[in-house]
Amino acid sequence: MMKTLVIMLAGLLLLYLAPGGLCQGCAAPRTHLQLQIDVSYTVVDGMNHSFNDSILLTVPQDSSFFDVMAVAQEKDCRRFRFTYTLYVWGAYITSVQGLHEDSNQHTYWQLLSNDIPLTLGAGCYTVSDREKLEARFSTY
Numbered sequence: 001m002m003k004t005l006v007i008m009l010a011g012l013l014l015l016y017l018a019p020g021g022l023c024q025g026c027a028a029p030r031t032h033l034q035l036q037i038d039v040s041y042t043v044v045d046g047m048n049h050s051f052n053d054s055i056l057l058t059v060p061q062d063s064s065f066f067d068v069m070a071v072a073q074e075k076d077c078r079r080f081r082f083t084y085t086l087y088v089w090g091a092y093i094t095s096v097q098g099l100h101e102d103s104n105q106h107t108y109w110q111l112l113s114n115d116i117p118l119t120l121g122a123g124c125y126t127v128s129d130r131e132k133l134e135a136r137f138s139t140y
Contacts, residue, residue: 034060034061034062035060035061036058036059036060036061037058037059037060037061037063037127037128037129037130038056038057038058038129038130039056039057039059039063039068039127039128039129039130039131039132039133040054040055040056040057040131040132040133041054041055041057041068041069041072041080041133041134041135042054042055042132042133042134042135043079043080043096043097043134043135043136044134044135044136044137045097045099045137046110046136046137046138047107047137047138047139048099048137050099051079051097053079053080053097055072055075055076055079055080057071057072057075059071059127061129062126063126063127064122064123064124064125064126064127065111065113065118065121065122065123065125065127065133066084066091066121066122066123067127068127068133069082069093069122069135078097079097080096080097081096081097081098082095082096082097082135083095083100084122089121090121090122090123090124091121091122091123092121093109093111093122093135094109095109096109096135096137099137101137105139106139106140107137107138107139107140108137108138108139108140109135109136109137109138110135110136110137110138111125111133111134111135111136112133112134112135112136113125113127113131113132113133113134114131114132115132115134
């Protein structure tokens with residue numbers, strides 16, 4: 001029983017740490033000759049209406065939503081800074097511009113593509129050329 005548990009945990013750890021594994025989202029490893037795509041990324045406080053900031057970005061073709069968030073943060077840390085908690089299933093966005101999700105208040109960061117809520121997490125959703133991405137502070 002203990003040996004099976006150790007083997008299972010070791011396998012999960014390898015999956016988690018492998019390039020393109022769970023800690024990097026679901027995308028394949030990057031190559032140096034990848035095509036670039038353009039996306040727009042917006043962060044919106046949909047509750048208090050305290051900010052609504054957008055940026056146009058050029059990212060590698062197979063980038064995830066999380067990758068786009070990281071590039072935006074590199075370009076403008078004041079407007080696009082974010083925090084996340086890493087779980088086995090992927091990254092969960094916990095704050096943007098210092099505005100934190102709160103389970104007691106039933107608030108969270110909703111991820112959208114072309115105004116449609118995503119069914120995948122930030123690390124598993126692969127963006128497309130000219131896509132309009134949004135992280136919106138919302139309630140459930």
